[in-house]
Amino acid sequence: GESVGLHLPTLSVQEGDNSIINCAYSNSASDYFIWYKQESGKGPQFIIDIRSNMDKRQGQRVTVLLNKTVKHLSLQIAATQPGDSAVYFCAERGGYNKLIFGAGTRLAVHP
Amino acid sequence: DSGVTQTPKHLITATGQRVTLRCSPRSGDLSVYWYQQSLDQGLQFLIQYYNGEERAKGNILERFSAQQFPDLHSELNLSSLELGDSALYFCASSAKLETVAEQFFGPGTRLTVL
Numbered sequence: 001g002e003s004v005g006l007h008l009p010t011l012s013v014q015e016g017d018n019s020i021i022n023c024a025y026s027n028s029a030s031d032y033f034i035w036y037k038q039e040s041g042k043g044p045q046f047i048i049d050i051r052s053n054m055d056k057r058q059g060q061r062v063t064v065l066l067n068k069t070v071k072h073l074s075l076q077i078a079a080t081q082p083g084d085s086a087v088y089f090c091a092e093r094g095g096y097n098k099l100i101f102g103a104g105t106r107l108a109v110h111p
Numbered sequence: 112d113s114g115v116t117q118t119p120k121h122l123i124t125a126t127g128q129r130v131t132l133r134c135s136p137r138s139g140d141l142s143v144y145w146y147q148q149s150l151d152q153g154l155q156f157l158i159q160y161y162n163g164e165e166r167a168k169g170n171i172l173e174r175f176s177a178q179q180f181p182d183l184h185s186e187l188n189l190s191s192l193e194l195g196d197s198a199l200y201f202c203a204s205s206a207k208l209e210t211v212a213e214q215f216f217g218p219g220t221r222l223t224v225l
Contacts, residue, residue: 043113043201043216044154089154096167098144099214101154 008087010106019077019109023090023102028071032093035064035075038104039086047075047088077107085109114138115204115217123223129190132220136183136204142166143185144205144214145177149198160185192224 013019031052036044050057050064057064063076073090087106091099114137145157156169160179179185203214
């Protein structure tokens with residue numbers, strides 16, 4: 001497959017450990033945030049979302065935390081697996097519901 | 112498989128040329144979004160169509176244009192290509208105009224301009 005090839009920050013974790021991926025956003029008026037996962041050679045895939053009236057939302061093995069005071073999002077992945085290796089993007093909703101993506105973080109899971 | 116299809120998967124062309132990228136949204140989805148993913152700019156929104164009408168424009172160059180046809184498929188036309196246009200181009204679709212979470216992305220078209 002093809003990689004995105006971006007010069008991205010990389011988070012390296014051991015299989016089974018928890019991963020925390022961070023994201024800063026710029027618009028304090030943003031009301032909706034989403035985390036996407038992009039595997040090599042594929043398009044972004046929705047993981048989890050959170051509205052601005054929430055601080056935390058949990059999914060299956062994933063948790064998103066929102067700190068509006070410092071305009072910060074984090075994605076926590078529990079018991080990280082090799083299949084979690086990918087580039088992770090946060091996105092905020094812009095005008096007309098377009099997505100404004102962050103720069104991305106590459107997650108590398110080692111056995 | 113998201114249900115969104117894009118063709119071609121790869122495209123190699125020369126500077127100054129014109130290309131057309133095609134997207135078929137998920138069955139029933141009325142809204143189509145185009146994004147560009149380049150090495151230095153990341154994922155950027157280009158343009159959105161809903162049921163055949165342009166709804167929003169992002170950082171889309173004047174050399175680029177798009178349209179959505181009555182059967183809801185969409186085409187992104189890139190003309191007078193430059194080296195810097197080399198990128199992955201993604202199409203996404205959603206059923207509703209207002210629901211961001213339901214944007215499903217296609218596999219992308221990798222454009223290489225030589």
